[in-house]
Structures are given as structure tokens and as C-alpha cells.
Amino acid sequence: LWEEDFDRVYELVEPLHPADIADLFELVDADERPVLARSIRDLMGVEVIAELNDWVRELLVETLPAEVVAGFAGELDTDDAVAMLEDLDEDNQRAVLAEMEPEDRAAIESALSYPDESAGRMMSREFVAVPETMTVGDLIDFLREHRELPTEFWEVFIVDPMHRPIGTCVLSWILRCPRNIPLYDVMKREQTLIPVDMDQEEVALRFQKYALISAAVVDTSGRLIGQITVDDVVHIISEEAGEDALLLSGAGDGDINEPIRDAWSGRVRWLIANLLTATLASAVIAMFEDTIAAMVALATLMPIVAGLGGNAGTQTLAVTVRALAMNQLTPSNAWRAVRREMSIALLNGGTVAVIIGLAVSLIFGNPMLGGVIAAAMMTNIVIAGMAGVLIPLALERLNADPAISSSVFVTMTTDSMGFLVFLGLATMSGLVG
């Protein structure tokens, strides 16, 4: 369409919200994006850039000359400009920073000096802070007179002479009070302060827990240096909550806009890790080659025991990882969670063992084989439940992210133990030979 008729495209795109233009941009094929960008050039404003998916933006920004990127960065809020620049390689980053106004450059360089994914990277340096000596009327006059203040803010921070936050006023309280009331009578003294080096995941949890709209960011000496607003936190909440499914499956970042090479290297390392643990399960089977040779039906049934154990383990794992991520599971109730998962494993194991035991007894006409598979299934599902809760708890205790590597260990356990218990019981019970 757009190859032929630039004006028509422009007309269609013009009434859209920047977030929708960004979506459209992501939906078209990578090689059509520059054409689309050209046909709607003056609609491709900074708001659209800010809304783009990280991967799509990175590809686009890399193709633009440094001075154009610097122009965009100058117009964006500090947090959005940082998001755009932090993924560039060092040379490009330096080239863009060199093209920027000294003041903007300083703000971005200072943001980049904080650790990746910390509050310092997310915060905006534009906020309203006033001394507690002001009245409501003074504040309203101050806001009307100072044109350089941010246009959208939700809270006014009250600071002491050292610029340390001592209270906060949401705008609706200010609007509803008579002009002569002093701010120290209106402000709320308890507030959630965000240390500048706090991890973004922790910031997101605080916003969720205390239902915050905005919060003050303080440096190590307690001075107010920025604010974080909830609209910058919602996509982090969504990312952090959604990444567990991706991490548990070993799919890395798992964004459909991630370049194929990155997706390959992110995923193949987990496949290779699983290959190694699968070799362990193979070695277990190899120990019982004589048993299998004597009764090939065991080879037919053994994947059921291992597979169901894997399923039960993954269920427990998903619940445990989610509870850990939400801070619902802490050392103080870990023991209760373990007991709970054991009870569920006994119920699940019992149910599945009865079904498979009866089915195998009937189909193979061999109650002994039915008994062996039922006992193995019960045992493996209980082992799976234990592994599914203890492995992530142990990784968390070791300060590793339980979502990242738990799956490999749980699958290793349920596969190896499934084969070991089933083939071991079959051998020992005298079923074979």
C-alpha cells in the first residue's frame, strides 16, 4: 500500500494515538519499516519512539544519524531518553551524547551512572518540591508562575532545607483546601521513599503493594533527586510478572521482536543444558538394559512415569516461583509451603497412581506390573513436589533467580528418579525374570 500512495497512508495514520502508531510500526515487516517511517515522517515524533518495543527501537535508532537521535533524546523525558540510549553500543552512545545540549547530556550521563534496571535509570528529574513553610495559596501561585515546571504531575513533595522529603501532598487535597492552610497541615508525613539504587523489580513491588501513583527517589544522603510515576512502573510490573513463564521455559527474553540470532543463542544454551541432564536419565536407563531386554513393555511404560513426574514438578515449580516473585513466600512460611505441596503431591500422586495402576493391570493382564507402575508413579510425583518447591527455595537462598535455572534441575530429578524407581522396582520386585 504505502509504496504507491504516501498521502493515503498519511491520512490513515494521522488520527492515531502515538502508542497505536508504534504498534503499527511493530506489526509491519522489518524491511518495510523505513518506508513507513518515511511516508509518515512528521508523525514519527518522540512519543512514537518512546512507545516502541525495545528491539524495534534499537534497530531503528541504529540506522539514524547521531544528531537526529540526539534531537529525539533532547525532547524526551530523561527516563525515556535513557531507555533509548542505554542499549546502544558505547561508540554510538558517545556520538549521540556529544551532539546533545550540555544540560540534557549531564542528566542522561548521571542516569547512566546508576546500575542497569535501578530506580536511578527509571526516575524522571522533573518534579515539584516546595518548602513546608508555604500555604496552599502560595503553592497554587508558585505553580501558576513557574512555566518551566513539568506539565503533568500527581503529587507535590514537601522538602526540608536540606532538600530531604518530609511529606507529600496529592493534588486533589491541595485543590480541596482553602488558600490559607499551611502545607504542613495538609501533607501526609508517611511516604514510601525509593532509594536511587533500588532494583526496578523491587520498585514495582512497592508501587503495587502501597498502591502508589508517584514516589520520591532519594540519594544515599536522603536528598530528593527524582520521582517515579506509576505509568513508568506498569510496563515493568507486566514484564517482571510475564518473564517467569519465559524464564521457566528457558526462552530468555522471549520477545517476538528479538533478532533471530539472539533468540537462538538465548534458547540453545538451555537446550544444551537439558541435553546434559537428559544424558543422566539415559545413563539411569542403561543400568537396566537387561531388565528392559527381558520385558520390552517396560520401555513402553517408563516415559509415562517420568513425564507425569515432570508435569507435577513443573506445576509446583510455577506456583513456588510466582510466590517468591510476589514476596508471598519468605523463610518464615517456607516450611508451611513445603508441607502444603507435600499434601497436594500425595493427593495428586494417589489419584494418578490408582488410575495408571488399574489401567496397566487390565490392559497388560499383569497386576504385578500395575502395582509396580502405581508405586513408581506415587513415588515420583511426591519427589516431583519436593523438587518443585525445594529447588527454587534453595536457589533463592543462594541469591540466584529461581525462575532461570530451576526447570533444568526439576526435570533432571523427575526424569532420572522416574526411570530409576520404575525400572528399579520392576527389577527388585521379581516382576522380570
Next chain:
Amino acid sequence: LWEEDFDRVYELVEPLHPADIADLFELVDADERPVLARSIRDLMGVEVIAELNDWVRELLVETLPAEVVAGFAGELDTDDAVAMLEDLDEDNQRAVLAEMEPEDRAAIESALSYPDESAGRMMSREFVAVPETMTVGDLIDFLREHRELPTEFWEVFIVDPMHRPIGTCVLSWILRCPRNIPLYDVMKREQTLIPVDMDQEEVALRFQKYALISAAVVDTSGRLIGQITVDDVVHIISEEAGEDALLLSGAGDGDINEPIRDAWSGRVRWLIANLLTATLASAVIAMFEDTIAAMVALATLMPIVAGLGGNAGTQTLAVTVRALAMNQLTPSNAWRAVRREMSIALLNGGTVAVIIGLAVSLIFGNPMLGGVIAAAMMTNIVIAGMAGVLIPLALERLNADPAISSSVFVTMTTDSMGFLVFLGLATMSGLVG
């Protein structure tokens, strides 16, 4: 501790934020909760109730007499009261509603008349709406005079005489404008309206996409009937994003506070579904019993092919389900996503096939066996990639939630095809016999 010394407990709990008291409540054992509640009775206010986990609250509310629950419901905002009452069984719900003030009861009954998980359940009926004829000064005076207005709000909605929203003013714009400016010069005309029957997941996506702080809820004739604020949306964003990991694993609701019986019935149905699909894989193996009897090493190696395929399929599945949930994947770019996953599958399959092929050739001293397992691995990983993207896309097209049942189908495919291709190739290649 609290058994002995109520005062000491009270002292410790008193300075905490209601959200922290709610957390404490969840952390102690279920049978200790009533004791804790008694020892901090007057701190157990409605804010704490509102912050409690759904399951914990349901258990607590069920033990309280209807008039106490009615008292809590009367003090809570409509949306929190609805959240508390919607999970009660019908008799309890009716008993509580009968004890409430007529006005509160009407508000809750009207909220309960909307579908579960819709905007009508989430919205608050307290909001500020004014006609466009007001000036900034009129509005400030109106807010100062009307004591019954909500204390915290972020936006004022401008409505026409039919009470239909025509614009919106965030409070910071109002505070920064001189008193004589008419609202129709300040207000933003484009706004995101939420239809009252919209699903909460869709509401959450809109808030995320357009970075909303609050939004007007309208009925079918376009009249303003409520508002939704972002603090009520963040926990939905987090739940909806986090539930994919739980649903993919077949763990149902997966909350660690869910009663054991519910967790059991939620999980065991997926284990039974997997049992049925595992039987299919077993039937595939049974077809090759003679081949296995002739070469038991095949039984040792076959779980590796099936397992790695399962892993690769789960990776693709997690990425696809996430992209569908975020509206990143639509019919217009589905074909691109399929091609992308095929490319990744070819790269992953190639890498893993080379490793396993060489390893098996060396360890078993049988290059033919190495070639067969490499070919089977390559084929199964490509099949896994296809299943991982096509199955969730098909379920989505059929209006089923792809996160719920995709896993079963993908695992069924990768297991059965893994065994079929590996044992089939081993038979046909003349490796055996």
C-alpha cells in the same frame, strides 16, 4: 508470641502500613490468624481487609457474622466491597447485603450485575464530573465546597448535559491555570473511554498502552457511570501477566494461599489429561517393540529425543503465548512469527543434532546410530517449533485461552513424534536387524 502477650504484639504491629499488616496476616499459619486478629482488633480496619489475598480474605470473611461484614463493606470503596463479597456463596452474600445501608447495597448490587472480571466490577462510583461551562476558578470553588466528593482523584471529567464525557483535565493543568480560563480551553478532548462490560484484561492493556492514571467508564448509551484508577489496575496487570506461567504448567490459580482441595482438583485434571496423551506416546513405542528388543540402546536414547523436543516446544510456546497476551501477535503478523520460529528451530535443531550425533557416534562406536538420532532430533525440534507457535495461534483463533491447554497438545506432539521419528528411522534405516 501473641498467645502470651497481646499488648506486645499490638505495639509491634501498630506502626505498620495496612498492606504490611495484611502481609503479616498471610504469613502466619491459618489457625493462628483468628488469634492475631483478636490481639490487634482495632488495627484490623477495612484497609487491611482490602489488602488481603483473596483466599485468605474469603476464609476470614466466612467466619465473621453478616453484620460485621456489612459494616466493613459499607466503609470500603465500592470496588473493594465488591471484591470482598463476590466470592461469598449466594446465601451469605444475601445476608450481608440485607444488613447494609440501602444506598451502599444498591451500589454493590449494581456492580454485581455486571459480568465477573468486567470493568463494571472494578470501577469506583466516586468521581468528579463537571459541565464544560465552568471556569478553572469555578471548579476550584466547587471542589472546596463539596465535602462529599472523593478525597483522592487524579482527573476531573467534563461532561455534556446528557452526562456523556467530552473531555478530561488532569489536576496539574487545573492548578497551573489562571482562575478565569474556561475548562473547555484546558481539557483534553481525546480520552480513552472504558465500556462498562469490557474485560479486565483488556482494561489493563489499555492502561498500559496509553499510560493512563484514571479513565472514565461509560454505559452502553455513552453516559459516565464510574471511573477506574491505575492503582486498581496494577494488581490485574501483574496477575494477568503472571498467570501465564501457572496456566502453561497446568497449576490453575496457583496461589500459595489456595486451599489444598482446590489446588488438588485444579492440578490433577491436567495430570490426567497428560496421562492420556502420554498413553498415546506409549502406544507409539509399543509399535516398535521388536526394534527395541533387537537393540535395547534405543530405549536408552529415545527419551532424549522426546525430551529435547518438549523443551524446544515449551520455549516457543511461552514466547507465543506472551506475545498473544500482549496483543503483539495478531493475524497480520502471524505468518512472520511462524517463519521466525522456524528459523530459530532450524538453528537450535542443527546445533543440538550435531552435538548428540557426534556424542552418540563416539560413545556407542556406531556412526549409523549417531546419524539416526541426529536426524530424529533435528526433525523433532522443527516439529516442536511448529507446534509451539501453531497450536496457541489456532486456540486463539477458536477463542480459547492459548495459555490454558496448549501445553498438553504441544507435549503430546513432541513426545509422540519424537518416539515415532527416532524409532521409525532406526527401523527403516536398517540400523537394527
